[in-house]
Amino acid sequence: MEQTYFIRHSSALDVDKETLEALWLEDRVAIHYPHDESGTFEQGDSQSLNPDDYAGHAQFALKRLLNLARDGGYIFATYRGRSGGKVGYILPGSPVELFWGKWGNKNNRKGRAAALKSLRMNQVRNLAAEEAISLTAVQPRQDTFCRWRKVGKRVIALAKGAPPSELGCLTPDLQEVMCMEYLRTAEAGARGLPVLRHTLMPVGRTMKDIDILGISNSGRILSAQVTYKSFDPNDRKLRKLDGYRTQGNETIYFCRCDKHDEVNGHIIFPLQQVFEDFCVKSEAGKGWFGAVMGVSPGDDYTSKTNGFLSLNCGNAKHSA
Numbered sequence: 001m002e003q004t005y006f007i008r009h010s011s012a013l014d015v016d017k018e019t020l021e022a023l024w025l026e027d028r029v030a031i032h033y034p035h036d037e038s039g040t041f042e043q044g045d046s047q048s049l050n051p052d053d054y055a056g057h058a059q060f061a062l063k064r065l066l067n068l069a070r071d072g073g074y075i076f077a078t079y080r081g082r083s084g085g086k087v088g089y090i091l092p093g094s095p096v097e098l099f100w101g102k103w104g105n106k107n108n109r110k111g112r113a114a115a116l117k118s119l120r121m122n123q124v125r126n127l128a129a130e131e132a133i134s135l136t137a138v139q140p141r142q143d144t145f146c147r148w149r150k151v152g153k154r155v156i157a158l159a160k161g162a163p164p165s166e167l168g169c170l171t172p173d174l175q176e177v178m179c180m181e182y183l184r185t186a187e188a189g190a191r192g193l194p195v196l197r198h199t200l201m202p203v204g205r206t207m208k209d210i211d212i213l214g215i216s217n218s219g220r221i222l223s224a225q226v227t228y229k230s231f232d233p234n235d236r237k238l239r240k241l242d243g244y245r246t247q248g249n250e251t252i253y254f255c256r257c258d259k260h261d262e263v264n265g266h267i268i269f270p271l272q273q274v275f276e277d278f279c280v281k282s283e284a285g286k287g288w289f290g291a292v293m294g295v296s297p298g299d300d301y302t303s304k305t306n307g308f309l310s311l312n313c314g315n316a317k318h319s320a
Contacts, residue, residue: 003073004152005064007031007145010080011106015114019101020079023118027088029077030099030118031065031145033058045115049096061145062117069094069119074156076135076148077121083129085136087159088121123159131158134292138171154293165289167275168228174292175271176204176211176226179254181288182278183212183224191277192260193269194222194250209240216250224252231257231268241266 009020013032023030034045036053046053051062068075072092078085099118103109127135134154140146148155154169170178180203182188183196194216201213212224223244225237232238241251245265252267254274261268278285 002152002156003068003071004148004155005068005073005075005146006140006143006148007075007077008139008143009078010144011104012144013080013116014104014106014109015116016102016104016110017081019104019114019116020081022101023099023116024079024082024086026099027086027121027124028099028118029075029090029121030116031061032114032116033061034115044113047098047115049117064145064147065096065117065119069096074152074159075121076132076139076155076158078132078136078139084127084132086121086124086126087135087155088124089159090119091122094119125159125161127158130291134171134174137173157293165280165293167272167279169293170275170289172226172228173204175228175254177292178278178285178288179224179226179271179274180212180214181285182274183214183222183252185278185282185284187277187282189217191269191273193252193267194218194220196222210244212252218250221249222252223249224254226254226271227256228271229255231255233263238263238266 007029009023009030015032033054035041035058036046036048037055038046038053049062049066051059051066054062068090070092072090072094074087074089076085076087097118097120099116101114101116103112103114135151138151140148151171180196180199183193189195196214197217199212199214201207204211207213210223211226212222214222216222221244223241225241227235227237229235238253241253242264245251250267251265252269254269254271256272257268257270259270260273279289280286
């Protein structure tokens with residue numbers, strides 16, 4: 001698979017809004033490391049494209065930019081002051097070009113000429129906020145420019161205008177939401193699962209031991225764990241459900257397994273079955289999946305994906 005990257009054009013870039021707008025309009029991604037080892041910064045930003053002329057993060061970032069220019073790859077870029085972002089492709093052998101703009105006011109050099117090292121994207125698609133949510137929700141929190149393997153297939157698919165229709169393209173947080181939404185459906189009840197009436201807590205990361213907590217139609221507390229891992233009776237996430245299986249309360253362990261089963265009083269249910277029932281077969285689920293994958297509400301998601309269904313999406317190594 002092609003390499004994929006993430007880049008954030010944030011306030012750390014310290015350029016003015018006109019420079020950011022020019023980067024956006026020209027479909028460029030850029031880094032701004034103006035200090036090199038020559039000690040001539042006061043005379044102007046460094047224009048060197050040799051990583052050896054820099055130190056620390058500047059050296060690493062320029063090496064990464066040169067590698068991307070040499071090998072090519074897909075990239076998701078965000079820009080300060082704009083919701084959504086851009087996905088695009090850097091052609092192999094692309095030149096790293098100096099892009100001239102002006103400094104912002106973060107470092108008290110407002111208006112000074114800024115020399116950015118930039119690459120121009122191809123196959124560019126501008127994403128509105130709702131189209132980019134499946135990427136912005138999981139974007140790296142610390143890095144401003146990095147390799148991004150976690151959602152690589154999704155970035156490529158969005159750049160090509162052919163969103164993927166695969167379970168593995170849902171990040172762990174979205175798999176949790178998918179299972180919560182599925183538990184509200186009549187299909188879940190037909191499969192022998194308790195049907196969710198109310199949620200009691202936000203799904204996922206706010207809870208220490210479980211991913212879904214609610215009340216089922218039976219009036220009992222319903223607790224669930226969601227994992228992309230294959231079934232393991234010794235998995236800690238399954239063991240954590242033991243404390244919630246009291247006073248007749250209902251517990252579910254969604255995972256990659258072959259069949260609906262029961263272990264130690266916990267319902268074991270195939271995650272792939274949830275995906276097929278909800279995201280592939282139901283109209284509501286197809287609409288939900290299309291929205292989180294970046295398809296505009298008016299688009300025909302089924303025709304775009306040609307009905308393709310697979311368990312793997314180059315994203316199988318989820319940590320959850």
